[in-house]
Amino acid sequence: MKQSILLMALALFVSTAVTAQDDNVQSLALPKTKKLNHQVGVQMNELVRQVFNFNGNNNNVNNPYLLIYSLNFANSGWGIRAGVGPNFNKFTENDGVTDRENDINSIKARLGFEKSFRLSKRWSAGAGLDGLFGTEDNKTITKVTSFDTTTTEIKTSTETIGGGAMAWLRYHVTEHVVIGTEASFYYTTGKEKQEVKITQRGGITPGPGPIITPPFTTTTTTFDNKIANGVFSLPVVFYLIVKF
Numbered sequence: 001m002k003q004s005i006l007l008m009a010l011a012l013f014v015s016t017a018v019t020a021q022d023d024n025v026q027s028l029a030l031p032k033t034k035k036l037n038h039q040v041g042v043q044m045n046e047l048v049r050q051v052f053n054f055n056g057n058n059n060n061v062n063n064p065y066l067l068i069y070s071l072n073f074a075n076s077g078w079g080i081r082a083g084v085g086p087n088f089n090k091f092t093e094n095d096g097v098t099d100r101e102n103d104i105n106s107i108k109a110r111l112g113f114e115k116s117f118r119l120s121k122r123w124s125a126g127a128g129l130d131g132l133f134g135t136e137d138n139k140t141i142t143k144v145t146s147f148d149t150t151t152t153e154i155k156t157s158t159e160t161i162g163g164g165a166m167a168w169l170r171y172h173v174t175e176h177v178v179i180g181t182e183a184s185f186y187y188t189t190g191k192e193k194q195e196v197k198i199t200q201r202g203g204i205t206p207g208p209g210p211i212i213t214p215p216f217t218t219t220t221t222t223f224d225n226k227i228a229n230g231v232f233s234l235p236v237v238f239y240l241i242v243k244f
Contacts, residue, residue: 034074039178041068041241048238063182063237064108064134070116077116081128084109099143106136112166124178127167132188134160153197160227162188170241178241187230194223 043066065083072079089104114128138156143149164187170180199218 037070037072037074037079037243039068039070039072039241039243041178041180041239042066044179044238044240045236062231062233063184065110068239068241070114072114072116077118077126079114079116080112081114081130082109082111083130097145099145101141103139104136105138106134108132108134112163114166122172124170124172125168126170127165129165130163130184130186132160132162132164132186134158134188134190149201151199153195153199155195155197156192157194158190158192158227160188160190160229162186162190169235172243176243178243180239180241181235181237182239183233183235185230185232187228189226189228192223192225192227194225196221196223 043063064085064087066085068081068083070079070081085108087104087106089102091102093100093102110130110132112128112130114126116124116126118124136156136158138154140152140154142152142154144151164185166182166184166186168180168182170178172178197218197220199216201216
C-alpha cells in the first residue's frame with residue numbers, strides 16, 4: 001500500500017514538473033508583444049537640397065520643427081508627439097559704408113496627441129492636434145559711416161502661443177527606417193516688443209552759419225504690438241525617422 005502511494009506521488013511530481021517545463025519552453029518560444037513604438041526624426045530638406053540642386057531654386061520650408069518625436073501604443077495607435085526647432089544665427093555685412101550686424105535667437109516647440117493608422121506594410125498615416133509655443137529675440141545694429149555717422153540698434157522680442165491640427169504620411173523603408181511628410185494648420189497669437197535706438201554723431205555743421213551740436217544724440221523709441229497669425233503648411237517638409 002505504501003509503495004502504491006509513493007509511486008502515485010512520484011508520478012504526480014514528474015507530470016507536474018514536465019508540464020511546468022513545457023509551459024516555460026512555450027513561453028520562451030512565443031515572441032514578446034511590443035506595446036509601444038518610439039519614433040525620432042530630423043528634417044532632411046537641407047540635405048536633399050545639398051544633394052539635388054533643384055535648378056538653383058532655394059525654396060524656404062515653412063516648418064520650423066527640426067526635430068520630432070512620437071510615442072504610440074502599438075495596438076491602438078494613440079500616442080503623444082513633440083517637436084522642437086532652435087535657430088541661433090549671427091552674421092555681419094559690410095560694404096564699406098554700411099556695417100550691419102544681426103543676432104537671431106529663437107526656439108519653437110509643439111506638444112500634442114495623435115492617432116496613427118497602418119495603411120499597408122510600407123505605408124502609415126496619422127492625424128492629431130498640437131499646442132504651440134515660440135520665443136524669439138532679434139538684435140540688429142546698423143552703422144552708416146558718413147559726416148554725421150548714424151548707428152541704429154533694433155531689438156525685437158516676441159512670444160507666441162497657439163495650436164492647430166496636423167496630418168502626416170510615412171513610408172517605411174525598413175522596419176526601423178521611415179521617411180515621412182506632414183501638413184498642418186496652426187494659429188498663433190502673442191506679443192511683440194521692439195526698441196529702436198538711433199545714435200547720431202554731432203559736431204560742427206559747415207556753412208555760412210556753422211551749427212554746433214552735441215557730440216552724440218540718441219533717440220529711443222519703443223513699440224508694443226499684438227500679433228496673430230494663421231499658417232497652412234503644405235506637405236513639402238521631409239523627415240528621416242528612426243523607429244524603435
